[in-house]
Amino acid sequence: MVLLCPGWVHSDFVRMTMIKTCPPYDPATHRPVPDAFDEMPDGAGGVELVQRIEPIPLAEVRAARKEALAALRWERECSGITMPDGSFIATDDRSKTLLNGKYRTAEKYPERLHRWKGPEGEVTLTSGQVIAIGDAVSDYVQACFDRELDLIADIDAAETAVAVWAVDIATGWP
Structure with a gap:
């Protein structure tokens, strides 16, 4: 210049x-x-x-790290699970909503068979299977939130910006 x-x-x-x-x-x-x-x-x-x-003020560094953590938890939460029989269950919000409705029906009518559309096409599930899938999805989502909350505590406990960035948010997810 x-x-x-x-x-x-x-x-x-x-x-x-x-x-x-x-x-x-x-x-x-x-x-x-x-x-x-x-x-x-x-x-x-x-x-x-x-x-x-x-x-950068420590509060801003913490807020940025928590924002990245929330995005990662969301990604993990919505990534789906594999059941013990090898079947894949979607865990995006729409799938969880539909499963929750089917779960309530399965509780109300334990003898009913439930037709469901899976990645490979139509499947027929017993009420017991629907409940097991619902419980597995619920446990998985809760484990994702538990991991996020544990990491938030680690971020809040970090006393310097360098220590905040040292908190490993990428590993330990269900």
Whole structure:
């Protein structure tokens, strides 16, 4: 960038070079201060503008980590489960809603057979099977929330931004 410094007359303009730089920083724990620079002479008659960097407040780092954690829990919660017999059960919200309705019907009518559409086509389930599937899905979803809540406690217990980012939110999921 070239800055022209005005003198008394147009022909007296002095040409000075200004260079903007930013020191290295960890964007997980620090951020540039908008429009805040320290001026440093560059030794050649110019000025180096060095971007000021500030630590991100711990509360903001925690909030960002918890937001990432909630997104990961949602992804895990909706990823589905595999039953002991090898069948896959979807756990997205629509599937859970439909299963909950079927579960209530199965409790009310234990002798009824229930036609269901699975990934491989139609299946017929006993009320006992519907209840077992519903219980497995419920247990799985609860385990996802339990994992999230345990990790939230770890994030809240971390005393520095570096410690917050060190909490491993990617492993240990059901």
